[in-house]
Amino acid sequence: MTSTKPLLEVDGLTLRVGASGRTVVNNVSFCVSPGEIVGIVGESGSGKTLAARAVMGFIPPAVRLISGSIRFDGEEVTTMAPKRLRAIRGARVGMVFQEPMTSLNPSMLIGRQLEEGLALHRKLDAAGRRELILDMLRRVGIRDPEGAFNAYPHQYSGGMRQRIMLASVMLLKPALLLADEPTTALDAVVQRDVMELMVDLTKENGTAVLLISHDLGMVARYCSRIVVMCQGDVVEHGNSEDILARPQHPYTRKLLAAMPHREPAREVPEAGTPLVAVKDLVVDYGGRQGFFRKEQPKRALHGISLSVKPGEVVSVVGGSGSGKTTLGHAIAGLIKPSEGAILFNGKPIDKSETAYWDYRLNCQMVFQDPYSSLDPRMTIGELVGEPLRLVKGMGAAEKKARLAEVLGEVGLGDGFAERYPHELSGGQRQRVAIARAIIRRPSFVIADEPVSALDVTVRAQVLELFAELQKKHGFSCLFISHDLGVVEQVSDRVIVMQDGRIVEEGTRDQIFDAPQHDYTRKLLSAVPGLESMADGGVRLFWRLGEPA
Amino acid sequence: MRLPAPNALVGGTLIGFLAIVASVSALWTPYDPLRLSFRAKLAAPSAMHWLGTDEFGRDVLSRLMAGAATSVWISLLTVALAVSLGTVIGLFSGYVRGWVDRTIMAFNDALLAFPGILLALGLLAVVGANKYGIILALGIAYAPSVARIVRGTVLSLREREFISASRVMGNSEAFTMLRHILPNCIAPLTVLATSMFGWVLLAESSLSFLGLGVPPPAPTWGNMLAGSRPYIGQAVWLGIFPGLCISLTLLGINLLGDALRDKLDPRMRGAR
Numbered sequence A: 001m002t003s004t005k006p007l008l009e010v011d012g013l014t015l016r017v018g019a020s021g022r023t024v025v026n027n028v029s030f031c032v033s034p035g036e037i038v039g040i041v042g043e044s045g046s047g048k049t050l051a052a053r054a055v056m057g058f059i060p061p062a063v064r065l066i067s068g069s070i071r072f073d074g075e076e077v078t079t080m081a082p083k084r085l086r087a088i089r090g091a092r093v094g095m096v097f098q099e100p101m102t103s104l105n106p107s108m109l110i111g112r113q114l115e116e117g118l119a120l121h122r123k124l125d126a127a128g129r130r131e132l133i134l135d136m137l138r139r140v141g142i143r144d145p146e147g148a149f150n151a152y153p154h155q156y157s158g159g160m161r162q163r164i165m166l167a168s169v170m171l172l173k174p175a176l177l178l179a180d181e182p183t184t185a186l187d188a189v190v191q192r193d194v195m196e197l198m199v200d201l202t203k204e205n206g207t208a209v210l211l212i213s214h215d216l217g218m219v220a221r222y223c224s225r226i227v228v229m230c231q232g233d234v235v236e237h238g239n240s241e242d243i244l245a246r247p248q249h250p251y252t253r254k255l256l257a258a259m260p261h262r263e264p265a266r267e268v269p270e271a272g273t274p275l276v277a278v279k280d281l282v283v284d285y286g287g288r289q290g291f292f293r294k295e296q297p298k299r300a301l302h303g304i305s306l307s308v309k310p311g312e313v314v315s316v317v318g319g320s321g322s323g324k325t326t327l328g329h330a331i332a333g334l335i336k337p338s339e340g341a342i343l344f345n346g347k348p349i350d351k352s353e354t355a356y357w358d359y360r361l362n363c364q365m366v367f368q369d370p371y372s373s374l375d376p377r378m379t380i381g382e383l384v385g386e387p388l389r390l391v392k393g394m395g396a397a398e399k400k401a402r403l404a405e406v407l408g409e410v411g412l413g414d415g416f417a418e419r420y421p422h423e424l425s426g427g428q429r430q431r432v433a434i435a436r437a438i439i440r441r442p443s444f445v446i447a448d449e450p451v452s453a454l455d456v457t458v459r460a461q462v463l464e465l466f467a468e469l470q471k472k473h474g475f476s477c478l479f480i481s482h483d484l485g486v487v488e489q490v491s492d493r494v495i496v497m498q499d500g501r502i503v504e505e506g507t508r509d510q511i512f513d514a515p516q517h518d519y520t521r522k523l524l525s526a527v528p529g530l531e532s533m534a535d536g537g538v539r540l541f542w543r544l545g546e547p548a
Numbered sequence B: 001m002r003l004p005a006p007n008a009l010v011g012g013t014l015i016g017f018l019a020i021v022a023s024v025s026a027l028w029t030p031y032d033p034l035r036l037s038f039r040a041k042l043a044a045p046s047a048m049h050w051l052g053t054d055e056f057g058r059d060v061l062s063r064l065m066a067g068a069a070t071s072v073w074i075s076l077l078t079v080a081l082a083v084s085l086g087t088v089i090g091l092f093s094g095y096v097r098g099w100v101d102r103t104i105m106a107f108n109d110a111l112l113a114f115p116g117i118l119l120a121l122g123l124l125a126v127v128g129a130n131k132y133g134i135i136l137a138l139g140i141a142y143a144p145s146v147a148r149i150v151r152g153t154v155l156s157l158r159e160r161e162f163i164s165a166s167r168v169m170g171n172s173e174a175f176t177m178l179r180h181i182l183p184n185c186i187a188p189l190t191v192l193a194t195s196m197f198g199w200v201l202l203a204e205s206s207l208s209f210l211g212l213g214v215p216p217p218a219p220t221w222g223n224m225l226a227g228s229r230p231y232i233g234q235a236v237w238l239g240i241f242p243g244l245c246i247s248l249t250l251l252g253i254n255l256l257g258d259a260l261r262d263k264l265d266p267r268m269r270g271a272r
Helices: A048-054 A082-088 A111-122 A128-137 A145-149 A158-170 A188-207 A216-222 A240-245 A250-258 A324-332 A353-362 A380-390 A396-408 A426-438 A456-473 A484-490 A510-512 A520-527 B007-029 B058-097 B097-112 B114-129 B130-160 B162-168 B173-209 B221-229 B237-264
Strands: A009-018 A023-032 A037-041 A063-072 A093-096 A176-180 A207-212 A225-230 A233-239 A276-285 A297-308 A313-317 A339-344 A363-366 A444-448 A476-481 A493-498 A500-509 A529-532 A538-542
Touching: A009 A048, A023 A037, A023 A048, A023 A093, A023 A207, A023 A233, A037 A048, A037 A216, A048 A063, A048 A176, A048 A207, A082 A111, A082 A276, A082 A444, A093 A158, A093 B237, A111 A128, A111 A145, A111 A158, A111 A510, A128 A145, A128 A250, A158 A188, A188 A216, A188 A276, A188 A520, A207 A216, A216 A225, A216 A240, A216 A363, A225 A240, A225 A250, A233 A240, A233 A250, A240 A538, A297 A324, A297 A339, A297 A476, A297 A500, A313 A324, A313 A339, A313 A484, A313 B007, A313 B097, A324 A363, A324 A476, A339 A353, A353 A363, A363 B162, A380 A396, A380 A426, A380 B162, A396 A426, A426 A456, A426 B162, A456 A484, A456 B058, A476 A484, A484 A510, A493 A510, A493 A520, A500 A520, A538 B007, B007 B058, B058 B097, B058 B130, B058 B237, B097 B130, B114 B130, B114 B173, B130 B173, B162 B173, B173 B221, B173 B237, B221 B237
Parallel strands: A037 A207, A037 A225, A093 A176, A176 A207, A313 A476, A313 A493, A363 A444, A444 A476
Antiparallel strands: A009 A023, A009 A063, A225 A233, A276 A297, A276 A339, A493 A500, A529 A538
């Protein structure tokens, strides 16, 4: 980097919510030099997004700027006239948002959308614009740029849309790119591709990047400097290597410690019959059958067989569309499989009513989204206690005692039973969902991405709670996740799925240390491993050697 | 004790007053609402007739009081009928899905495509123009829009994970529907029911206007409003007072509906 003055200087920025007077960004300062990649890391509510958006004057109407200055290329942004601000937005500063599904206008052709910015900020004729756009689409790896020009966003997957979004921003060769969780909604493999594309593109054009993310590992890989934010304050600011290896602030240490890590393999007792066995499970999603059309059913699972031993935690990993969620739902009985059988304690569950109810009462599920998995009209006590309704021969006093016991176990003791879900945080809600799943003391729990909606430190707490409960009650678990770090931490055995098929299966150490299948290797190479070091720091390492 | 919310207070006062007036009218009105007096026809409001008299010299205040009972009673029963009928259809249709749902909804949409008043007219021709005929006809005519909304809500709720959670728990479909889906339909239903109350009041007056409402000389707000039209130039009070009654009642019902919805929703509790 040349010793020119920074491109973006944020100094003493303080933002406050107008109505409540709560300070959401407190005296935040950082700077970005031309061509540099700087990361802002923090959990939800840390103010990272607000701080970054303030750079472009994009703050919600309720939030007020109290003090501080933002200088972009020597010009003060906070006092800039709206017209000047608009000229800078897009042309000099580009933004990529988190949600690729909603950041493109669904009713506009892609070519037309990409043209908008060019038409606004560049003096070019239509042919010239088209030329530039096709070049850029080719550059971001769209196979048929001519086709994409006249296609709608819904015809592309999330990863492709994020590439298109990136193309639309980079077309104008901005001096600064604000990337707000640009890959959070994407698969590990796609995430890595998109990030690498972003780094390459910005390097070519000398664009500086301000990368906002909750994922410290990802940020550390791509950024030269990191700003760590917590509840509106910058708690630490420095070189990526220094922050990872020698974190100074307790919060940074907490964040690093919360990142998933591998523990020594557990002993799982060999048992004769598996607790749950799935044989050649096939699930077809029946195509819509209207009065006038019949669509071909789509096969989501192509004959899956697996087994879970008593007390064992088996993880299912795969990208989106791999069928892992469908598998979980089919095993939980939410989807009727087209073929195949599920055996519980060696007995097929669809052959007799007793076998079915035995399974039904012993198999429970924890869902992904703690906001939608709890009935908003019920209190926590009602929600958690509801499964006991179906337990025969349990008195009211006994039920009450069990409810109190389970709430205590998940750390929601005093007074929580009377509250409603909307009064709880995401982590607390997920504790409620776990309590509801284990209150009948089931022998088998299916967890479908139970922590993917949670913040890093909350995720660590919930995982710890889950492991503790699993140890205490000894239930078996089918853990469905796309997050390899989490899988590495919780599993005894790992099943890798791709396109509705199992491609590899083995103990955790086999899969993570000696993957056989190409897809498993691809998954593993997309995410760096973490190694804890003595003084609270961590080291990133590539699982399959440094990528080319 | 905390004061009730302002919307509950104002709405409650209006509706409470209406209820009192309606009950009093059964026992006492200033004049006999049906007594004709050609000497005092189209008299302006005065100390003798506070709200004036109509073209037959009947006291408007007395007729409004007597009409309150009829109009509100008809509207309440109609809304209750439409909501319960529509809810049952919508819940069932949304929950079973498949061809049953499509058939029911095709029929439902065909009914929706009809103007409600036209449908009610047809039904009235069958059941006969009296108070209960009107309730039945309007109830059936307005049920399809309730069914649509309930079905839509059920479909979106079905996809929520707490419904899956209920099924994984082993709850029966019927229990899931009544315990988890129905209560979550209440918010859109209260909003719909309160605005429907207004439509029904007006529909009842339209029917009266077409001569298919509550048969004269019995007063309803609707037929009073409809009857005032030829005299709008000479006796403006004939239209103003029934109209004012309808508007205030609607306002009261709407405010009360909002308050009720907030009260029934745990998310709104303690938010104030």
